[in-house]
Amino acid sequence: MATEQHSQEGGVKHRHRHEGPQRHIVVFVFSVLLTLLAFAAVAAGGVNATFAVILLLVMAALQVVLQMGFWMHLKDKGHLLPIVFMLGGFFIAGTCIVMALYWVWWD
Amino acid sequence: MTTVHAEAGKGTLPHEPEKATLEGRNKVLAFWLFLGGEAVLFGTLFATFLALRNSTNDGPSAAELFHLPLVAAATFLLLASSLTSVFAIQAMHRNKPKELRGWLLITVVLGAAFLALEIYEFSVYVRHEEFGMTTSAFSSAFYTLVGFHGAHVAFGIVWIAILIGQLVRKGLTVVTAPKIYVSAMYWHFIDVVWVFIFTVVYLLGKVG
Numbered sequence: 001m002a003t004e005q006h007s008q009e010g011g012v013k014h015r016h017r018h019e020g021p022q023r024h025i026v027v028f029v030f031s032v033l034l035t036l037l038a039f040a041a042v043a044a045g046g047v048n049a050t051f052a053v054i055l056l057l058v059m060a061a062l063q064v065v066l067q068m069g070f071w072m073h074l075k076d077k078g079h080l081l082p083i084v085f086m087l088g089g090f091f092i093a094g095t096c097i098v099m100a101l102y103w104v105w106w107d
Numbered sequence: 108m109t110t111v112h113a114e115a116g117k118g119t120l121p122h123e124p125e126k127a128t129l130e131g132r133n134k135v136l137a138f139w140l141f142l143g144g145e146a147v148l149f150g151t152l153f154a155t156f157l158a159l160r161n162s163t164n165d166g167p168s169a170a171e172l173f174h175l176p177l178v179a180a181a182t183f184l185l186l187a188s189s190l191t192s193v194f195a196i197q198a199m200h201r202n203k204p205k206e207l208r209g210w211l212l213i214t215v216v217l218g219a220a221f222l223a224l225e226i227y228e229f230s231v232y233v234r235h236e237e238f239g240m241t242t243s244a245f246s247s248a249f250y251t252l253v254g255f256h257g258a259h260v261a262f263g264i265v266w267i268a269i270l271i272g273q274l275v276r277k278g279l280t281v282v283t284a285p286k287i288y289v290s291a292m293y294w295h296f297i298d299v300v301w302v303f304i305f306t307v308v309y310l311l312g313k314v315g
Contacts, residue, residue, distance in 0.1 A: 018197070018200055018201055019197070021193075021194060021197060024190065024193045024194075024197075025190070028186070028187075028190045031186055032183070032186065035179075035182055035183070035186065035305075038305075038306060038310055039175060039178075039179050039182075039310065042175065042310045042313045042314060043175055047314075049314055049315055052314045053311060053314060056306050056310050056311060056314070057306065057307075059306070060302050060303055060306040060307075063302050064299050064302055064303070067189065067295060067298065067299055067302075068295070068299060071189060071190075071193050071295045072292055072295045072296070081136060081139065082136070082139035085139045085140050085142070085143035086139065086142065086143050086146065088143055089142070089143030089144065089145070089146030089147050089150070090146055090150070092146075092147045092150060093146050093147050093149065093150020093151070093153070093154075094150065096147075096150045096151045096153075096154040097150060097153055097154040097157060099154065100154035100155060100157060100158040101154075101157055101158065103158065104158040104159075
């Protein structure tokens with residue numbers, strides 16, 4: 001946005017780029033693969049429980065980062081405040097989860 | 108890859124119409140703040156669920172209850188709907204209102220299919236598995252967390268359907284564009300929450 005003028009007024013002829021669907025389809029394919037892998041790992045069974053928990057959580061986090069980065073455009077320029085808002089939300093959410101688990105497991 | 112074209116002669120809609128006005132930019136920024144709050148809301152529900160997931164009170168446990176093929180089907184429906192709402196925004200950026208309406212409609216239909224599966228799943232639990240809201244602490248936490256997400260999907264369906272109606276009546280303008288952009292952000296966020304739900308509630312429930 002910074003280098004391009006997209007103003008309605010003036011009617012100045014200008015060019016701009018439109019992103020194609022390709023990279024969003026790539027994110028979709030990666031999300032599908034991560035999801036399939038997660039379901040398959042559980043459906044197949046026999047996977048060490050601790051390893052499965054770590055694997056599943058890492059794959060979920062990876063998928064969320066991909067989708068928020070590309071589909072919600074958080075990786076684009078000018079998204080510092082949205083990232084601060086979301087990280088703030090995740091931080092408080094994580095604190096709640098740690099608190100609840102600590103409370104139940106190690107009372 | 109990226110297509111380049113001159114905008115002259117294509118109407119007066121700016122390249123990113125959702126950010127063309129101060130009101131639009133404020134709407135998008137404020138919506139991010141709202142989504143941060145939503146993350147906290149779902150975080151508390153996840154915390155409650157994780158704390159109570161093994162408190163089955165002699166009722167069904169997660170491993171006995173969940174049927175993974177159904178959950179996988181719901182997951183792919185919602186994931187596909189997130190992709191179609193990306194396509195909707197891309198159509199909006201290319202100033203193609205008809206394409207935009209089409210993708211939004213597909214998004215709504217996929218969301219409704221997801222919701223139908225969830226309602227079917229809950230009805231099976233309640234009628235055949237004797238797994239109701241008050242069966243156990245686990246069941247209460249499960250229905251509250253997953254049901255809250257389902258309520259968000261239902262709200263999103265109604266919201267986007269209304270926006271399709273606005274598009275028909277008012278067209279794609281710098282006023283309607285931010286509303287559509289923000290609804291797509293909401294829809295992606297609902298899908299992101301579902302990624303955690305199918306992982307933490309269903310898959311980890313099966314693992315034990």
